[in-house]
Amino acid sequence: VIRVLACGALATVQDRGRRGALRWGVGLAGAMDGLALAGGNLLLGNDLDAAGIEVQVFPLEVRLDEATHFAVTGADCAATLDGKPVLPWTSAEAQAGAVLRLGPPPPGRWRGARCYLCVAGGIDVPVVLGSRATQLRGAIGGHKGRPLVAGDVLPVGHPVRAAARTGIGLVPAGLALPLAVDGVPAVRVLPAAEYERYTPASRATFWAEPWRVTPQSDRYGFRLAGPTLEPLSPMELRSHGIMPGVIQVPHGGQPIIQMCDAQPSGGYPKIGTVIEADLWRLGQAPIGSHVRFVETDWDGALAARDEAARWLASVARDLDRLHRRSAA
C-alpha cells in the first residue's frame, strides 16, 4: 500500500477517465495530462487504464510500504526517494518503507503544472462506472471520491508483468510533441457553433493573441484573460451538452475552457473547442502562463490524435525492444 504522509490540495487518483457515462450526466474526469499518465504506465509495464496519483500542489510525501517500481511523469517535481534524487519520466525502484517526496516544479527547460506518480500495478481503488478516476463534482471514484489527505492509505494492484527495469526513461511528451507559436505554448482549436457570431475583429484576436491562464483555473475549467471577445449581438442559449475542451465565452468576453471535471452541460456561447489530442498541453499550462490558439479542422484534429497515438506506440515498441534485448 501507499501511505500519504503529507499532501497539498487537490491531489487525486486518476486514470484515463470515465468514458461512456456522459449520457447519465457523469463527466469524464481522468488525468489532466493523459500522455504523462500513459507514459508512466508504459514505463512500468502497466495497462494503459491503470490509475496513478495526479499532483498539482506540492509537496506530496508518501511511504511505499512494499518494494515498488514507480515513475514520476508530467511536470518535473524534483522527486527524491529517501532523500536521493529521482529523475523525472524514469522507472525506479523503492525498497519497502521508502519515502518518496515530490516538490514544486523547479525552473527548467520545460515548465509544467502537474505530475503523476505511477506505480507498477496501478493504484487499485475500486472501479466506479468503468473507471478509477476521481470525479470531484459527483464525489465518486478515486479514493472515496475526494482529494487525498495525509493519512490516506491507497492499495496498489499486482504488477501485470515481471519486475519492470529500473533506470529507463522516456523523452517527456512536452518535448517529444512540441507545439508553440511565437514561443508561446499552443493548442489546436476547432471553431465551434457560435464562432461566426463574434465580430471579425474578435475572431482575429482569438487566434492572434496569447491568453493568460488566470488563478481561477483548475480541473473544472481554465478561465483565461486577454482581449474582450465581442459577439455581433447578445446571445442567450438554452443549456446544452458540453465536453472538456469547449471554449465558452460568458458575458464578460473572457473565455473559459472546460477541462476534465467539466459539468456535462452549459449555456454560454461556444467560440471554439480545443481538440482532444491537445488537452494534455493545457493540463500542463501553469497558472500565469500564456497559451495560443491555432485554428484546425476535423482532419487536423484526427491527425493530431493519430500523432499522439503514434508516439505512444513508438514508446511501447522501443520499451519492448529493450526488454527483449535485456531478456535475451
Added chain:
Amino acid sequence: VTSPFNRISELAALLAAAGLDELELVGPDGRVLLRRGADGAAAPVSVEDEAAEDAAFEVVASSGVGHFLHAHPLRAQPLVAPDDAVVAGQPLGLLRVGTLLLQATAPRDAVVARVVAADGALVGYGDPLVELWPEE
C-alpha cells in the same frame, strides 16, 4: 533470393567495422537480430582506457548508438560535473535512443574526472562518455 541469412557473415563484419553491438532487421516475413558478443544488456559497459599511460582513470563507454545528453532534457543542470563524487549506479549522463533515455551509470563509487562526449553528440557503441577517477 535476397534472404539476409545468406549474408550474415558479411553483415557481422560490417557491424564489427562500424562498432555497433547489434543490428535488427524487421521485414514483413520476419525479424533478424544480429548481436555481437555475449553481453546484450543495454546498460553502458565500462572499459579500461588502454590509452591512459598510468591507467589512473576509468572510462564509462556508450552501450549503443544514441545522442548523449549531459542533463535530463527537462533540466538545465547537468547530471554531473568534474570533481563530483558519484556513487555506484548513479546516472552520469543519458543516451537518447528513439523515445527512450538510457542511463550511463557509474560502475562504482568514484569522482568525475571529465565528461568526454559533447552534450547532444551522436555516439556509438564503445565511445567514451565520461572519465572517472577511482575513489581514494
